[in-house]
Amino acid sequence: MRNTYQAPVLDELEADPTTGELELEERHSLRRVAGLSTELTDITEVEYRQLRLERVVLVGVWTEGTIADAENSLTELAALAETAGSQVLEGLIQRRGRPDAATFIGRGKVDELRDVVLSTGADTVICDGELSPSQLRNLEQQTKVKVVDRTALILDIFAQHAKSKEGKAQVELAQLQYLLPRLRGWGETLSRQSGGSGRGGGAGGGVGLRGPGETKLETDRRRINQRIARLRREIKAMRTVRQTKRARRHASGVPAVAIAGYTNAGKSSLLNRLTQAGVLVENALFATLDPTTRRTAAEDGRVFTLSDTVGFVRHLPHHIVEAFRSTLEEVAEADLVVHVVDGAHPDPEGQVSAVREVLGEVGADRIPELLVINKVDAADEESLLRLKRTWPDAVFVSAHSGVGIGELHAAIAQRLPRPAVDLRVILPYDRGDLVARIHRSGQVLNTRYTDDGTELQVRVNEQLAAELESFRDGELMR
Numbered sequence: 511m512r513n514t515y516q517a518p519v520l521d522e523l524e525a526d527p528t529t530g531e532l533e534l535e536e537r538h539s540l541r542r543v544a545g546l547s548t549e550l551t552d553i554t555e556v557e558y559r560q561l562r563l564e565r566v567v568l569v570g571v572w573t574e575g576t577i578a579d580a581e582n583s584l585t586e587l588a589a590l591a592e593t594a595g596s597q598v599l600e601g602l603i604q605r606r607g608r609p610d611a612a613t614f615i616g617r618g619k620v621d622e623l624r625d626v627v628l629s630t631g632a633d634t635v636i637c638d639g640e641l642s643p644s645q646l647r648n649l650e651q652q653t654k655v656k657v658v659d660r661t662a663l664i665l666d667i668f669a670q671h672a673k674s675k676e677g678k679a680q681v682e683l684a685q686l687q688y689l690l691p692r693l694r695g696w697g698e699t700l701s702r703q704s705g706g707s708g709r710g711g712g713a714g715g716g717v718g719l720r721g722p723g724e725t726k727l728e729t730d731r732r733r734i735n736q737r738i739a740r741l742r743r744e745i746k747a748m749r750t751v752r753q754t755k756r757a758r759r760h761a762s763g764v765p766a767v768a769i770a771g772y773t774n775a776g777k778s779s780l781l782n783r784l785t786q787a788g789v790l791v792e793n794a795l796f797a798t799l800d801p802t803t804r805r806t807a808a809e810d811g812r813v814f815t816l817s818d819t820v821g822f823v824r825h826l827p828h829h830i831v832e833a834f835r836s837t838l839e840e841v842a843e844a845d846l847v848v849h850v851v852d853g854a855h856p857d858p859e860g861q862v863s864a865v866r867e868v869l870g871e872v873g874a875d876r877i878p879e880l881l882v883i884n885k886v887d888a889a890d891e892e893s894l895l896r897l898k899r900t901w902p903d904a905v906f907v908s909a910h911s912g913v914g915i916g917e918l919h920a921a922i923a924q925r926l927p928r929p930a931v932d933l934r935v936i937l938p939y940d941r942g943d944l945v946a947r948i949h950r951s952g953q954v955l956n957t958r959y960t961d962d963g964t965e966l967q968v969r970v971n972e973q974l975a976a977e978l979e980s981f982r983d984g985e986l987m988r
Contacts, residue, residue: 570638684829771850773821779909808923854888
């Protein structure tokens with residue numbers, strides 16, 4: 511069944527040229543059946559786990575928390591499945607102390623699941639958790655349909671949405687790390703061996719000293735490990751480039767603000783509203799993966815960068831966090847984190863906890879945080895009152911309608927790091943380059959034009975203050 515997913519937010523944004531419609535149109539025109547591809551076309555005779563999500567049944571195990579928490583988790587899994595291009599037919603939750611080691615939901619419930627699969631005509635079961643290879647195999651053998659876990663589903667969505675070279679490399683690395691322990695083949699069958707160690711190289715035992723060689727499955731594992739090593743080297747090189755750019759921004763004294771938050775909380779819409787960036791906006795989970803950085807200015811003229819980052823989700827796969835670590839470090843190196851929360855979501859508190867957990871993993875929990883409650887135009891009054899009591903310092907906005915954007919601008923400007931040095935200088939009229947640098951990376955408090963040049967009272971960083979020392983007029987104040 512071909513995917514017919516349409517983003518309802520499109521009609522509302524057709525008149526706005528800053529929402530990435532061209533990119534969105536291209537994405538929809540190239541929509542495909544979801545696949546977990548390793549691109550290792552030279553590997554043969556191995557059954558890879560191809561995701562063909564069409565008609566699916568969701569299965570969750572409720573081990574802790576309230577029933578509302580379990581239902582919210584399954585609702586989110588349904589949204590992930592729809593984003594990947596599937597049609598959700600049924601959702602089942604089982605209460606257990608812990609998932610069954612063999613079949614995830616317990617042997618007695620597998621028959622019930624099989625009956626639901628038959629009655630609904632589903633061709634795939636998606637489990638709300640990461641399954642071991644044996645759990646996947648046992649469930650498939652007993653339900654007679656393909657079984658996919660939450661991690662594979664998220665990886666598939668990432669594979670569809672990654673566009674940049676770095677994003678694609680990061681997704682492929684995460685896919686291969688997930689796939690490696692789940693390879694299947696004829697590993698124990700000597701009739702399917704890749705070669706011998708002696709002369710002749712034929713399959714199987716032979717004359718002379720030829721050994722059994724390595725099985726095809728072992729060959730595939732070796733090639734995947736080689737590919738993983740190559741991807742890690744490429745990502746490390748890209749990380750060096752990213753660090754160089756960050757160092758250049760730090761040297762210029764331009765503050766960095768990172769937008770972080772749960773997936774589909776409206777981070778890209780907010781970036782577009784603040785900077786006219788033209789980033790893709792789609793009512794789907796993980797619509798944008800590649801970070802976008804734009805320069806903008808506060809009302810007092812101070813320039814700063816604003817970066818959009820990959821969205822987070824509950825139980826974000828460890829493979830994703832590791833593979834995207836170089837990208838997530840953009841948040842850890844920022845001067846301020848604008849944490850965007852979906853105010854219309856049934857569990858915004860859970861979203862905030864999940865995001866802060868991932869920020870802690872990448873060392874960004876020490877960065878000052880500005881909490882922004884988005885989509886206030888879609889939230890009910892009771893929920894907004896509750897959120898205002900929970901987070902009294904948060905800014906409430908709507909990236910779609912523009913409500914609260916002015917207050918957000920002011921809140922960001924107030925939290926930007928202030929330059930450290932107050933200085934009065936007289937700059938010759940032929941040093942317009944220094945005036946421009948002060949406006950770009952510092953703050954001009956007062957301006958007066960004299961016969962000797964432009965007299966400025968400024969607040970700048972220590973590096974620029976040292977360069978302005980020869981033009982100083984008056985006391986240098988710290």
